[in-house]
Amino acid sequence: MNGNMNKIKGSVEIIQAGLHCSIQDHGRKGYSSWGVPYSGAMDSYSFQLANRLLGNVVGSACLEIGPAPLQLLFHAPTIVVTTGAEATLSIDDKSIRHAIPFAIAAGSMLKISRFTDGNWLYLAVKGGFQTPKYLESYSWSKGISSTIHLKKGMMLDFNTFYPLETFKITASLKIQPPHWIASELSAYRGADWKLLPFEIQKKLQEQFFELGSGIDRMGYELLGLEPQTLPQLLTAPVFPGTIQLTPSGKMIALMREAQVTGGYPRILQLTEESINNLSQKFVGSKIRIRLLND
Amino acid sequence: MYPIIEKNWIHPALVELRWESRIDYGILKTQQALIHQFHKIEGIKEVRTGFHTVMVVFEKYQSPQERLAWDEFFNQSSIQMKEIESKEWKIPVCYELGKELEQLAEMKGLSVSEIIEFHSKSSYRLHFYGFLPGFMYLGGLDKRLYTDRKSIPDHLVEAGSVGIGGAQTGIYTLPSPGGWHIIGKTPLNLFDIQKSPPVHPSIGDSIRFIPIDKEAFEYLKQEVIEQRYEWEHE
Numbered sequence: 001m002n003g004n005m006n007k008i009k010g011s012v013e014i015i016q017a018g019l020h021c022s023i024q025d026h027g028r029k030g031y032s033s034w035g036v037p038y039s040g041a042m043d044s045y046s047f048q049l050a051n052r053l054l055g056n057v058v059g060s061a062c063l064e065i066g067p068a069p070l071q072l073l074f075h076a077p078t079i080v081v082t083t084g085a086e087a088t089l090s091i092d093d094k095s096i097r098h099a100i101p102f103a104i105a106a107g108s109m110l111k112i113s114r115f116t117d118g119n120w121l122y123l124a125v126k127g128g129f130q131t132p133k134y135l136e137s138y139s140w141s142k143g144i145s146s147t148i149h150l151k152k153g154m155m156l157d158f159n160t161f162y163p164l165e166t167f168k169i170t171a172s173l174k175i176q177p178p179h180w181i182a183s184e185l186s187a188y189r190g191a192d193w194k195l196l197p198f199e200i201q202k203k204l205q206e207q208f209f210e211l212g213s214g215i216d217r218m219g220y221e222l223l224g225l226e227p228q229t230l231p232q233l234l235t236a237p238v239f240p241g242t243i244q245l246t247p248s249g250k251m252i253a254l255m256r257e258a259q260v261t262g263g264y265p266r267i268l269q270l271t272e273e274s275i276n277n278l279s280q281k282f283v284g285s286k287i288r289i290r291l292l293n294d
Numbered sequence: 295m296y297p298i299i300e301k302n303w304i305h306p307a308l309v310e311l312r313w314e315s316r317i318d319y320g321i322l323k324t325q326q327a328l329i330h331q332f333h334k335i336e337g338i339k340e341v342r343t344g345f346h347t348v349m350v351v352f353e354k355y356q357s358p359q360e361r362l363a364w365d366e367f368f369n370q371s372s373i374q375m376k377e378i379e380s381k382e383w384k385i386p387v388c389y390e391l392g393k394e395l396e397q398l399a400e401m402k403g404l405s406v407s408e409i410i411e412f413h414s415k416s417s418y419r420l421h422f423y424g425f426l427p428g429f430m431y432l433g434g435l436d437k438r439l440y441t442d443r444k445s446i447p448d449h450l451v452e453a454g455s456v457g458i459g460g461a462q463t464g465i466y467t468l469p470s471p472g473g474w475h476i477i478g479k480t481p482l483n484l485f486d487i488q489k490s491p492p493v494h495p496s497i498g499d500s501i502r503f504i505p506i507d508k509e510a511f512e513y514l515k516q517e518v519i520e521q522r523y524e525w526e527h528e
Binding site: 033135 | 302304305308310315316317339340341342343344345346347349351422423424425426427428429431460467468485487491492493497
């Protein structure tokens, strides 16, 4: 691709570990029959964009960063790009922006602080992170990977390249508004939609719901419905994007780390785009459902 | 015969097939017969099962005509049942380590030894894995042991904990919050990512719980840690 390249192992050291940070790729499909969730990046759009901007192989491992300050010390040079949640970003205290690849040298510090919009920020390195694979995926997940969150002092491997000058940075994007601005989430009727009384079906299409507390890779809460007495159901399959209705009236939009089966009624199924959109919304956001027909 | 009673296309690449709502070995065999046919067909990305449901994920959106063809196919294919060659796996359980065993006995008006007897006498059928990696959904719990889940779930249930919740029994494979009543502990590792496959029992196999004492539990625990333990089955 780019002339002479010698792959050498490089690493980045976690100086400040932030919160809810983990290595994620496009997830592990094919293991759900053993109860293993897909995992993978919460906002798959931002994740894929980061890789594309660096010319990485689709689905290369990135660092998914939750909304708290993070400091990374690179021990080898590479090219980095960030996408996703809006935050204050710098390399060696020089401000950088999303969606533009930046060369980073050995000994340089990348800092992320002050998240202003969105929950999940993606950091990609050239060639993707080379951390251990578990069941064919780099994604960290409870019971699957030996570690699930970044800790101070950890080292994350990647392949560094010499000479760096052979990489011409050509890709970049104009600054665009975040993709999660719309307050509507598109969804199909879920497998148990027919169990809902007509008034609830109507409310689901008309009312605004509030995003409850919790930036959880397993599920997000949507509040606004009254307590329900729907029949207890036998455990059935669920997917990321499945919205369950619990007896308290709280709805749970299952996200990437959700278990593969569930017992609550499955009333809606979000599109992939809506999952990405929802993943970046702040607690307290008002959301409306746009019901899709086949 | 166990017919599909509903075919529900959630969206053009996701369909749910539903049987009558109960835990039934006949339904499991019918599901397996159907899923077995899928191996010969391209275009199916993933299949997930529940007690009375099968969900099929397609690689691409299916057109209305394609969906009709699939509905036909599902009808025809669900007529047989697959006779499953199944193994019966022995899972040692130390009931003495069940921290809620005595409470449960009191709740149900039974003695501790009766709980152990009713729990360990049965052969349980593995219907599917879910909830946690390696967590088995088992059919066959004695009706006398049915107990509603705890209204306030436990913050952390240890891996290896054997519990009862509703009409189900199962083993927590990872530390996890949970609302089941914990009646015992197994020294076995239910999900071993170092192995391929990471689980021993296959869908359709059965499980039998073998009561062991604390000494045996400690011994077997060590055997498991040192990778010397071999799962036993009939």
